Amino acid sequence: GAVVSQHPSWVICKSGTSVKIECRSLDFQATTMFWYRQFPKQSLMLMATSNEGSKATYEQGVEKDKFLINHASLTLSTLTVTSAHPEDSSFYICSAKPFGAGELFFGEGSRLTVL
Amino acid sequence: DAKTTQPNSMESNEEEPVHLPCNHSTISGTDYIHWYRQLPSQGPEYVIHGLTSNVNNRMASLAIAEDRKSSTLILHRATLRDAAVYYCILAAGNNRKLIWGLGTSLAVNP
Numbered sequence: 448g449a450v451v452s453q454h455p456s457w458v459i460c461k462s463g464t465s466v467k468i469e470c471r472s473l474d475f476q477a478t479t480m481f482w483y484r485q486f487p488k489q490s491l492m493l494m495a496t497s498n499e500g501s502k503a504t505y506e507q508g509v510e511k512d513k514f515l516i517n518h519a520s521l522t523l524s525t526l527t528v529t530s531a532h533p534e535d536s537s538f539y540i541c542s543a544k545p546f547g548a549g550e551l552f553f554g555e556g557s558r559l560t561v562l
Numbered sequence: 563d564a565k566t567t568q569p570n571s572m573e574s575n576e577e578e579p580v581h582l583p584c585n586h587s588t589i590s591g592t593d594y595i596h597w598y599r600q601l602p603s604q605g606p607e608y609v610i611h612g613l614t615s616n617v618n619n620r621m622a623s624l625a626i627a628e629d630r631k632s633s634t635l636i637l638h639r640a641t642l643r644d645a646a647v648y649y650c651i652l653a654a655g656n657n658r659k660l661i662w663g664l665g666t667s668l669a670v671n672p
Binding site: 492496552558 | 611
């Protein structure tokens with residue numbers, strides 16, 4: 448199957464700093480990628496849809512100025528958590544779907560801990 | 563978006579079949595039934611999906627009720643590595659935007 452890779456797998460940062468998470472489709476091109484957030488023992492919550500070459504579409508309640516998404520190429524989308532605070536600590540997951548495929552492929556996830 | 567209902571948890575023994583149920587009584591004609599699973603601290607993994615007919619792949623089988631208001635994911639021989647949270651999700655056509663419920667946490671006993 449197709450491979451989606453995230454980096455870093457985990458990151459610890461101080462409150463107030465910004466953190467960037469990368470999501471790459473390794474063997475296919477993805478015009479659209481999806482970013483999710485998952486808190487412990489909860490389900491995945493869609494944060495935004497990342498569109499190559501255009502602005503991301505954010506779900507209701509997700510602050511676009513806090514969670515900056517850039518999809519500069521057909522294989523890379525980045526999520527930057529700006530001025531991170533402890534409540535932003537979570538498991539962030541990206542996904543993408545190859546053209547013609549019926550299913551989504553997910554990255555390994557990135558665990559963010561804000562001290 | 564049509565919603566799904568799954569049991570919170572289920573338990574199985576290793577090498578025995580597992581039947582994971584999902585109710586989706588408000589499913590529309592264009593909704594596909596998707597199943598994904600998530601192991602602890604990992605991203606979800608695709609398992610199987612279907613529209614009307616039963617589906618089989620190397621991982622599992624998907625049995626879809628004739629009225630499409632329910633479906634069952636079948637793991638033919640559970641292994642310890644199958645212990646995960648299994649999500650049943652409806653997605654319309656090419657809509658890749660999936661709405662996730664809480665899923666079923668499957669425990670597999672040795």
